[in-house]
Amino acid sequence: MANKPSNIEDIDGVIPANQARSREAQARLLKAGEQVFARKGYDEAHVGDIAAAAQCSIGSFYRRFRDKEALFRALHIQFAARIENNMERFLAMPQWAQTPTHEVLTILVKNTARVIERHPGFFRALFQRTLAGAGNIYIPALRAADEHSGRLLAGFLRARGEGLEENLEEACIFGLRTIEAALIHRGMRTEATGERAGTPFVIDGLTSMLAGYLGIQKT
Numbered sequence: 291m292a293n294k295p296s297n298i299e300d301i302d303g304v305i306p307a308n309q310a311r312s313r314e315a316q317a318r319l320l321k322a323g324e325q326v327f328a329r330k331g332y333d334e335a336h337v338g339d340i341a342a343a344a345q346c347s348i349g350s351f352y353r354r355f356r357d358k359e360a361l362f363r364a365l366h367i368q369f370a371a372r373i374e375n376n377m378e379r380f381l382a383m384p385q386w387a388q389t390p391t392h393e394v395l396t397i398l399v400k401n402t403a404r405v406i407e408r409h410p411g412f413f414r415a416l417f418q419r420t421l422a423g424a425g426n427i428y429i430p431a432l433r434a435a436d437e438h439s440g441r442l443l444a445g446f447l448r449a450r451g452e453g454l455e456e457n458l459e460e461a462c463i464f465g466l467r468t469i470e471a472a473l474i475h476r477g478m479r480t481e482a483t484g485e486r487a488g489t490p491f492v493i494d495g496l497t498s499m500l501a502g503y504l505g506i507q508k509t
Contacts, residue, residue, distance in 0.1 A: 298367050303360025305353060316354045318344040320368070323361045328411025332362065332418040362415065363427060369412065370431040376401070377439040381446045391452050392508040396497045398443075399469055403488025406470075406477040410487075413474050436467050447504065454505040465500045472496060 298320075299306045307313040322344035326335045337358055341351045355361040380401065386394050406413065416428060440463030447453035447462070454461055473496070477487035501508065 298364040301360060301363050301367060303356035304364050305355065307354060312354065315344070315346055315350055319346060319351060319354060319361065320365060322346075323358070324365055324409075324412065327362060327365070327415040328409065331411065332358075332415035335415075359424075362419070365412070366416065366428050367431055369409075370435040373432075373435040374438045376405075377442050381442055386446075390509045391447065391450060391506050392497070392501050395501050395504075395506065396493065399493050399497045399500065400488060402469060403473050403477075403486075403493060406473045407487050410477045414478055417478065436470070437463050440464075440466050447506070452506055458504070461504055465503045468503075469496050469500055 298304050307316045319340060323335075323340045326339045326343050329335075330339065335358060337351055338348055340358065340361065341348045344351075351361075355364070380398065419425070419428060441459050443462040443466065444453065444459040447458060473487045473492075476485065476492065479485065498508075500506075
């Protein structure tokens with residue numbers, strides 16, 4: 291994971307924004323890109339669409355991103371960083387000291403479902419890029435985010451004296467990835483079926499699976 295960019299301006303094709311005005315335009319283009327990719331998917335999204343949504347000229351886009359691939363990769367790096375930051379903040383919440391661990395896992399699964407429900411287009415676009423053979427560009431950052439989250443969860447469980455005695459980190463990483471995969475699959479089908487990714491039945495089932503896999507008893 292050593293080659294994972296530490297910020298979006300380390301990405302090949304993202305032109306450094308050194309002035310406040312340029313940073314503001316970059317931020318508008320990223321926000322607009324997320325909206326356009328969510329609405330159209332990767333293949334049908336065009337630079338002109340993104341520039342128009344950001345109220346920028348096409349020339350302004352190309353002064354900040356080499357192409358839409360560079361912008362999409364910047365979005366995916368931001369998304370991976372958000373996963374790590376959200377897990378850190380979640381597990382640091384003081385109210386968990388008085389909350390049974392099974393309930394904490396339930397809320398964690400609900401939060402994961404909520405994020406996926408808000409960004410189905412991002413995952414659809416990411417899936418399109420992976421099918422097009424670009425997975426080696428995108429997978430490492432998301433995998434690193436999952437590993438970071440799994441290690442944090444393992445530390446949280448150990449501090450409470452719960453969870454498997456051996457291989458807890460590996461189990462947490464695999465468990466979180468499995469939950470995410472199931473929710474992403476449902477989230478990508480939402481537009482076609484009208485079903486939410488995180489229905490109570492799904493949340494309860496996935497929480498029970500995760501807790502059982504990690505050796506957490508429901509109290």
